[in-house]
Amino acid sequence: MILAAVLAWQGVLAACVPLLTRRLGRDAGYPLAAGFLLAAGLLLWRLPVLLDGREVALRWRWLPSLAVSAALRLDALALVFALLVLGVGALIMAYCPRYLGRRERHTGTYLLLTLFATAMLGLVLANDLLILFAFWELTSVLSFTLIGQTGASAGTPAVRALLVTSGGGLALLAGVVVLALDLGTSDLARILAEPERLVGGPAWAVGALVLVAAFTKSAQAPFHFWLPGAMVAITPVSAYLHAATMVKAGIYLLMRFSALFGGRPAWDLTLLAVGLSTAVLGAFLALRQYDLKALLAYSTVSQLGLIVGVVGVGTPASDAAAILYTVAHALFKATLFMLVGIIDHEAGSRDVRKLSGLPRVMPATALFTVLAAATMAGLPPTIGFVGKEAIFEALAEAHHVPWSGPAAAGVGVLASVLTFMYAARVVNAVLTGPLRQPGLRGPRRSFVAPAGVAAVLATALGPSVTLLSSLVQRAANDARPQGEPPYLAFWHGFTVALGLSALTIGVGALLFAFRARADRLLCRIPTTASLADRFESGRARLLHLGALVARPARAAGPAAFLLRPVLAVPLLAVVAAAQLGPLPPLVGDPTRPGDAVLLVLLVAALAGVVTVRSALAAVSLTGVVGLLLSVWFVTAGAPDVALTLMLVEVLTTIVVMLVLRRRPSRLAPRGSPRALLAGVALAGATGLAAAAGTAALTGRRDLSDPGRFLLAEAAPATGGSNVVNTILVEFRALDTLGESVVLAVVALGLIALSEVGRDVRTQPAGTAATDPVLVFAHRMLAPVMLVASCFLFVRGHEEIGGGFIGALLAGTAVGLAHLAYAGAPAPLLGRLHPRPLLVAGLLLCVGVGLAALPWGRPFLTLGKVGLPGGLALPFSTGLLFDLGVYLIVLGLIVAAVRRLDERPRPAVTGRRR
Amino acid sequence: MSRLLVLPLAGPLLVAGLLVAAPRRRTAHRMAGLATTAGVLALAVVLLATTRDGTVLAERVGGWHPLVAIGFAADAFGALMVTVCAVAVLACLTTAATDGTDGDPLFVPLVLVLSAGAYGAFLTADLFNLFVLVEVMLVPSYVLIALGAGAARLGAARVYVAVNLLASTILLAGVGLVYGATGTVRFGALAAAARTSPTVAVAAGVVLLALAVKSAVVPWHDWLPRTYPEAAPVVLALFSGLLTKVGLYALIRVFAVVFDGDPAYHWVIAAAALLSMVVGVLGALGENTMRRVLAFHMVSQIGYVLLGLALFTAASLAAAIFYLVQYILVKTALFLCAAAVHAGHRTDRLDRLGGLAGAHPLLALAFAAAALSLAGLPPFSGFVAKFLLLRAAGGGGHWVAFAVAVGVSLLTLASMLKIWSAVFWGEPPGPAAASRLPAGVALPAFGLAVLSLLLGPVAQPLLGLADTAAAGLLDPGAYLRAVTGR
Amino acid sequence: MTAAVAVGVLVATAVHLLLQRGQLRVILGFVLLGHAVNVLLLSAGGLRRRTPAFDGVGEEVVDPLPQAFALTAIVISFGITLYLLGLLRADGPAGDDGEPAGEDESADDRSAGEPAGDGDGR
Known part of the structure; x- marks a missing residue:
């Protein structure tokens, strides 16, 4: 419960941020700091339980069907990290109010910091792999926003940070999935309790993936390059990221999973090798920096490397050392960042070459800087000294390969010597020299206080390190239960570690004394191009590749x-x-003697279509193809199809003529001969494929079941003898409804398009004149066509005909009228408007279909409908449905001939409405 | 209950007809569009509640003999798709109301017809009817994409219509071949037909090809990033939510029912899936307007869904369905964000925007949430979806697919960051770009983003539905019994 | 085999037209493709039977269902053809060269630069 309460409390704090900043402005940091401390206090309250070896846990079933729970657990290891997150968080929050500008409210900064702390807290409390991953990624994203909100220049480093860390996050996800699949659970405690269950390939894969995740997060080589870039963030953010959160998440992960992988040589040696080389590399790079913040950033890389290396030793003492040094690092790194922020804020620079003589104006700042730097350098009596001792001792015990102990200890000393040098450089810059900046003022006490607390704490915890002993011991035992870690003490007597410490300090001091020569030496060591630059150029190359991939979509x-x-x-x-x-045999002979004639004519017409250059000829020949096919359909027993196709062909041709009247009469020029040839080849292949498909898949079975059923039952069931028509308006009325809707939409679209075209077209109005021959034809034919249309519509159920065919015939009359009168309104038919036809048709079709529902019948149940009071409609509702279809088709044709033929109206320039 | 199965199709059609009759009643259009879609949503939720235990509702349109009637059926999968699409339509209509897109008298009716076709396609159990309803959905899109003039838009419309018309023709030919080989077009009678008969497999393969073209599966994806970004932003959001999803739905349904998930084809689907994932995300990285980046992403996300289909296990299908649902929400949200940006700035080019995070925090929040969800970051629904998919891939030992899925999600994040840092961070390019967004234009996108956020921590209900739907696809027995009326 | 050959030549011609320049050719290509599918649909019912379906089952009576499919398909493709013609016309009298110039690389600039004509309905 307490865990949920703490997380919830953090959530409440986040929710209160806007309220606090509205009332207090930048001072909102103070109540937030108090809130953090309260949360830390709540967790500390459980300390006795934890020291007893018990744990505090909470479980909420998140995805029961996957057996994934939102499980939280607090043990001593988690408590150490949680206290760092909240404690350092409180200091940062208390530091913010004086650092941030007075003018703004900084709601975003405070909100993100609070959420960040919460995510970090969740990460260390997570007791389920998925929850762990979720908080892990959350910290990546939140740090991205924290870095990026600084300003325009922060974009690129922020993106780099997120890409690197979430790349590692994805590795973690992959590892989590493999782990959960292999062990059948995602419960972290259970997985860690039985490390022997994980063997073979999955063990290697998960181990490698977890390492990648941790190394990216903790900025270990070769992924370290994102962290120095991230220092563009404002100082409180940098301080928090470097000291207690973000990078510490990687350390936490390594310590947690050491229970699973610790003792496997590959894991231990990787940690040792990567960690220690990063420690040296980071320290070396730190020495080359003049910007204090950059120096501190590389110092973080180095210090974390040291911790990672120690985790790799894998003894109880090494775990304890790693934990202790994590605490020490959090304290001095937070202090140093805060102090650098103060110096930057007051002196306007953080370049070691420009700073000097600060104690005169800001004595407290200078003092705390010295304390924190001493902790960093591992000077007694600070906690840094105790931590370094523990680390040396642990490293010397590395036992994986011969001589690994001395080698590890030696590299550790080397890194520490370099650390001593840059720590000395910081102190030297701040303390010595004359005050060169006139008018410099000291910071307010409230500004320095948080840093002071941390610095004093770091110093005082050295002698009184026994206070931490039981917690650190317990935490080391929680990380991996393999025996009692040594009791922490300030003074261990004259040990090897003490000697190494002395050696470090001695050599460091010597090198600092001859720093000019040492610097020259360091500068001579060559470095390759910065990894960050390489990363960026890789990203640019990726974008370029993307542009290439995207290119075809521009044709x-x-x-x-x-x-x-x-x-x-x-x-x-x-x-x-x-x-x-082998295919099933053909059923019967699908060919008739007359078919050959059709084929010859068809090929001839098609040959014409592809060869002619005149648009009119191509259109006409296409029409001929349609007519040929409709003739053939008659012989194939499909008179309805034939008639419909014929009418459609005629209408299409009429509409094309209307459209072409004001367009060039020739088709577009052909492409290059080569492209043409390729086109012909593809066309041939496709035609062949289509023919083969038709031959192979059709005509090889007897009459289908639905076909047989329809032939036998359609007439008795519907009262109509034209089976095809009964299918259209009864059995598959839904298809017919669908196609009617399609037509209605096309009609509406044509109306819309004609108004689109209006802006584009420039041709003056009124060029075509009425054609006397067509007018005569229209006068003679139109009445006949209309009568025939009604006739075909009404008898559709019994004979060839129906709504479509009837309407197409009427539409042909409309088209003829338009051709004849060349756009001037034709008498009678010219007054038809598409919209009412479409609306009425649509409403009839859908309405008739829906009318069945209140009677408890399925949609589109058509037939004679009884009215209340024993009356009955004299006709089937199927007729109404067909009427709807008729109206829509007519509406479409009217829209097409009217809109596609419409004279441009130069006056109309604006949009419709 | 099953009587009402046709209402998502018929209701919007009727309302659309009424609205066409009154082209000038702008408020009425707006209200009717929203109310109708809300009604469909309510009905869909009821369907969902009914089908969540594996029940399948079925209806024979016109009440004819099962042999000849067009069947409509709702299982958990279909009901889920109707629900989520209705949500997307609702969000699009709301955005259209704020950015003025719905001022065109055809907009609301066309959206209603389009959505009706999509709902119908999710519910029909008849292959030929599926073709018809897909046309009912596509033809309004042909008009919508050209709506609002502009040469670029007309050019895009031509490509769009041509490709979809070709795909429709291939689909129709496939349906014809299926009928030629089997003598039926009902899903109920086609169960496992392609698994038992190679000729049917070829015929149904043509159907799958057509659906793949419509779904913009690589290598038939180019048309989507070519044409979608030219449409009006809200229209684009609508397309992204509905159009290719119907293709995907039909792909999944046909493969599950007609092919019975035949393992012989898994590698083909897997290859197309992986190719789509990679090509889509690379294209997105290379593009330079919000809409184009997002359009290319659709290709990539389609690959993710197909991957779930390719593995064809209970876990992978559930993952695919979960992915599909959350991705419709997230993608619509992203496109609506692009629409909002466009409404305020008249452009969505990355190099002409900047600094929107400060100016429009709500919009930035909506975009950030949706983008993170798209990249599969916790705690958003996209994370759960990605986890399910990875789990399914790993569980089946498909480590190549696993690795590609992981890698692509990093590239997804990279491309989302490209938008984010160009549009929301940085400096506004010049004082002229001082932006004014129409009031409330970001709200629908924000709503969808919140939904996506909720579906992370509260994923179990959707996961349960996806499980039920996947079980129904893996063993279509209940579905087949319902549609064959036995 | 008639149907197979007819489908083959129709498809080949249609594809040939579709892959060439010019909008009108594309439209005609789709018209021919529609024809090919109609022949395919009728063939799917079995062309051995050629007596119109008016009076009951018989050895020679056709399967009516594919005819209904073909009718629906004809009407739909008719509608879409009209729409394609509408798109052709909306281009103005620029000619049948089809694709407006400069659409490839500058597509971005236009879609983003928002020329006057590219308003979104306001």
Whole structure:
């Protein structure tokens, strides 16, 4: 419960931030600091329970079907990290009010910091792999926003930080998934309790993935480059990221998973090698910095490397050392960042070459700087000294390969010597020299106080380190239960470690004394191009690759986009041909003697279509193809299809004529011969595939069951003898409804498009004149067509006809009228408006279909409907449905001929409405 | 209950008809569009509640004999799709109301018809009817994409119509071939037909090809990033939520029912899936307007869903369905953010925007949440989806797919960061870009983002539904019994 | 085999037209493709039977269902053809060269630069 309460309390704090900043402005940091301390106090309250070896846990079933729980657990290890998060967090919060500008409210900064602390807290409390990962990623994202909110220059480093850390996060996710799959649970405590269950490939994979995750987060080589870039963030943020959160998450992860992987040589040696080399590399790079903040950033890389290396030793003492040094690092790094922030704030610079003589104006700041630097350098009596001792002692015990102990200790000393040097450089810059900046004023006490608390704490905890002993011992035992860690003490007697400390300080002091020569020496060691630059150029190359991939999607015309779908058809056919076994035999003979004639004519007409250059000829020949097919459909027993197709062809041709009247009469020029040839080849292959598909898959079975059923039952069931028509308006009325809707939408679209075109077109109005021959034809034919149309509509159920065919015929009359009168309103038919036709048709179709529902019948149940009072409608509602279809089709044709033929109106320039 | 299955199709059509009759009643259009969609949503939720235990509702339209009637059926998968699409439509209509897109008298009716076609396609159990309803959905999109003039838009419309028309024709040919080989087009009668008969497999393969083109699966993806970004921003959001999703839905349904998840084809789908994931995300990295980046991402996300289909296990199908649902929400939210940016600045080019995070925190929050969800970061729904997918891939030992999925999500994040740092951070380019967004234009996107956030910590209900839906796909027995009326 | 050959030549011609320049060719290509599918649909019912479906089951009576499919398909493709013609016309009298110039690389600039005509409805 207490865990939920603490997290909830943090949530409440976050929620209160806007309120606090509104009332207090930048001073909102103070109540937030108090809030953090309260949360820390709540957790500390549980300390006795934890020291007893028990734990505080909480479980909430998150995804029961995957057996994933939102489980939290507090043990001593988690408590150490949680106290760092909250304690250092409180100091940072108390530091913010004097650091941040007076003018703004800084709601974003405070909110993000609070959320960040919460995420970090969740991370160390998580007792389920998924929860762990969730908080892990949350810290990445929040740190990204914290870094990035600084300003325009922070964008690139922030993005780099997020990409590196979330790349590591993805490694963690991969590891988590593999782990959960392999062990069948995502419960962290259970997994860690039985390390022997994880063996073989998964063990290697998970181990490697966890290492990548931790190394990216903790800025270990070769992923260290994001951290110095992240120092563009404002100082409180940097202080928090470097001291107690973000990078410490990687350390926490390594310590947690040491229970699982510790003792496996690959894991231990990797930690040792990567950690210690990072320690040296980071310290070396820190020495080359003049910007204090950059120096501190590289120092973090180095110090974390030391901790990682120590975790790799894998003894109880080494775990204790790592934990202790984590605490020490948190204290002095937070202090130093805060102090650098103060110096930067007051003196306007953080360049070691420009700073000097600060004790004169800011004695307290200078004093605390010295204390913190001493802790960093491992000078007695600070906690840094105790921590370094423990680390040396642990490193010397490394036992994985011969001589690994002395080697590790030696590298540790080397890193520490370098650390001593840069610590000395910081102190030297701040303390010595004359005061060169006139008018410099000291910071307010409230500004320095948080840093002072941390500095004093870091110093005082050295002699009184026994206070921490039981907690650190317990935590080391929680990290991996392998025996009692040594009791922490300030003075261990004359040990090897003490000697190493002395050596470090001695050599460091010597080198500092000859610093000019040492610096020259250091500068001669070559370094390659910065990894950050390489990362950026890699990113740029990736973007370039992306642009190449995206390029094909820029082509203009449709052809480029039709190519691949078309190409897939012959490919599919080839694959199918290879896969298909013997086909079922043909059922009967599907050909008739007359078919050959059709084919010859068809090929001739198609040859014409592809060769002619005149648009009109191409259109006409396409119409001929349609007519040929409708003739053939008559012989194939499909008179309805034939008639519909014929009418559609006629209408299409009329509309094309209308559209082409004001366009060039020739088709577009062909492309290059080569492209043409490729097109012909593809066309041939596709045609062949289509023919083969038709031959292979059709005509090889007897009459289908639905077909047989319809032939037998349609007439008795519906009272109509034209089975095809009964299918359209009864059995599959839903399809018909759908196609009617399609037509209605097309009609509306044409209306909209004609208004689009209006802005574009420039041709003056009124060029075409009425054509006497067509007028005559129209006068003679239109009445006949209309009567025939009604006739076809009404008898559709019994004979060839129906709503579509009837309306198409009426539409042909409308089209003829438009051709004849060349756009001037034709008598009678010219007054038809599409919209009412469409609306009425649509409402009839859908309405008739829906009318069945109140009677408890399925949608589109058509037939004679009884009215209340025993009356009955004299006709089937199917007729109403068909009427709806009729109206829509007519509406479409009217819209098409009217809108596609419409004279441009130069006056209309604005948009419709 | 099953009587009402057709209402998501018929209701919006009826309202659309009424609205066409009154082109000038702008407020009425707005209200009717929202009310109708809300009604569909309510009905869909009821359907969802009914089908969540594995129940399948079925209806024979017109009440005819099962042999010839067009079947409508709702299982958990179909009901889920209707629900989430209705949510997306609702958000789009709301945004359109604030940014003025719905001022066009055709906008609301066309959206209603389009959504009706999509709902119908989710519910139909008849292959030919599926073709018709897909047309009902597509034809309004042909008009919507061209709405609002502009040469660029007309050019895009031409490409869009051409590709979709080709795909529709291939689909129709496939349906014809299926009928030629089997003598039926009902899902109920086609169960496992392609697994038992190679000829049916070829015919249904043509259907799958057409659906893949419509879903913009690589290598048939180019048309989507070419055409979508030219549409009006809200229209684009609508397309992203509905159009390719219907293709994906149909792909999954046809593969599950007609192919019975035949393992012989898993590698083909997996290859297309992985290719889509990679090509889509690379294209997104290379683009330079919000809409284009997001459009390329659709290709990548489609790959993720297909990967779930390719593995064809209970876990992977549930993952695919969960992914599909959350991705519709997230993607719509992102496109609505782009629409909001566009409404305020008349551009969505990355190099002409900047500093919006400070000016429009709500918009920035909505975008950030949706983008993180898209990249699969916790605690958003996208994380759960990605986890499910990785778990399914790893559980089946498909480590290549696993690695690609992990890698692609990092690239996804990188491309989202590209938008974020260009649009929301940095300096506004010049004082002229001082932005004024229409009031409330970011709210719908924000709402969807919140939904995505909720679906992370409270994922179990959706996960349960996805499990039920996946079980229904893996063993379509209940679905088949319902649609065959036995 | 008639149907197979007819489908083959129709598809080949259609594809040939689709892959060439010019909007009108594309439209005609789709019209021919529609024809091909209609022939395919009728063939799917079995062209051995060729007596119109008016009076009951018989050895020669056609399967009516594919005819209904073909009718629906014809009408839908008719509608879409009209719409394609509408798009063609909306281009203005620029000619049948189809694709407006400069659409490839500058697509961005136009879509983003928002020329006067590219308003979104306001």
